[in-house]
Amino acid sequence: MNLRLDRLAQRLETERLVLRAFEPGDAPALFELVQASRAHLDPWLLWPGRMSSLEAVEAWAARPYDGSESNRLGVFTKDRNELLGAAGLRARSLEPGSSWLYVDVSYWLGPHALGQGYATEAARRLAEHAFDDLDAPRVEIRTEPHNERSNRVAERLGFRFEGVLRAVGQRRGRPADLALFALIAGERDVLRSVQRPR
Numbered sequence: 432m433n434l435r436l437d438r439l440a441q442r443l444e445t446e447r448l449v450l451r452a453f454e455p456g457d458a459p460a461l462f463e464l465v466q467a468s469r470a471h472l473d474p475w476l477l478w479p480g481r482m483s484s485l486e487a488v489e490a491w492a493a494r495p496y497d498g499s500e501s502n503r504l505g506v507f508t509k510d511r512n513e514l515l516g517a518a519g520l521r522a523r524s525l526e527p528g529s530s531w532l533y534v535d536v537s538y539w540l541g542p543h544a545l546g547q548g549y550a551t552e553a554a555r556r557l558a559e560h561a562f563d564d565l566d567a568p569r570v571e572i573r574t575e576p577h578n579e580r581s582n583r584v585a586e587r588l589g590f591r592f593e594g595v596l597r598a599v600g601q602r603r604g605r606p607a608d609l610a611l612f613a614l615i616a617g618e619r620d621v622l623r624s625v626q627r628p629r
Contacts (some may be wrong), residue, residue: 434522434534440565445556450504450518450551453492457505460514464541468516471542491604499577505541507554517552518553520561523571531556534561538584550584558588558608562619569615576610585612591620 441452452595453461465472465482482488503519518538525587536551536557554572561567572588576580582612590612614621 434532434567435565436481436522438563439520439543440560440603441502441504442528443556443560444509445552448515448552449507449512450510450553450556451507453505453528455489455492456460457514458489458492459485460491461505464514464516467543468539468541471545472539488541504548506538506544512574514541515549516553518550518557520557520565533571534563534565535571535573535625536561536573538581545580550580551587551625553626554584555588555625558614558622559581561617562622572612573609574612576608578610583612588614588625589618590614591618 435590443450446533456576460505462482462485481492501609503517505517506515507513508515520534520536523533523535536554538554538557540550558570561570570590572581572585572590573596574583574585591614593613596611599609603622
């Protein structure tokens with residue numbers, strides 16, 4: 432089964448959020464947010480170090496983005512258009528050159544947005560989009576095993592913990608593990624039962 436990547440959205444909405452493709456004008460706010468978030472992002476992610484100057488962020492935001500295999504969306508408040516973080520979907524296959532078999536959801540928020548249900552709300556909307564619009568048979572969330580906040584997002588959404596992928600990647604030149612959470616299409620209704628933030 433092939434994913435319907437021609438339907439990959441560059442804008443999605445929830446009750447409180449707008450998830451949309453980054454634009455060049457977003458670079459200053461994104462740069463400030465990444466810098467303010469370094470203390471809590473650096474233990475889990477490698478890319479914040481590549482966003483260490485406004486010029487680097489401007490180049491990233493201005494880069495043409497075809498969205499053929501993934502989307503990268505800013506997470507903005509619907510009422511104030513305030514940038515809170517970023518989220519996205521990426522198509523995955525079991526081996527290079529094979530059909531896309533599933534998607535994974537990624538997300539991060541700035542420190543001022545933590546603990547308010549925004550990551551859960553954004554990840555839920557992305558998972559719904561993957562199942563409903565892309566015909567994904569499986570959606571994954573992969574986290575650093577000790578990243579409790581990200582693990583709780585997956586658990587709140589009803590994703591099942593399938594185990595730890597040991598030494599599946601590298602982090603700062605050393606083998607890195609990833610915790611694997613997944614939801615399959617037949618379990619999609621669990622997303623509807625998640626308590627929405629008030």
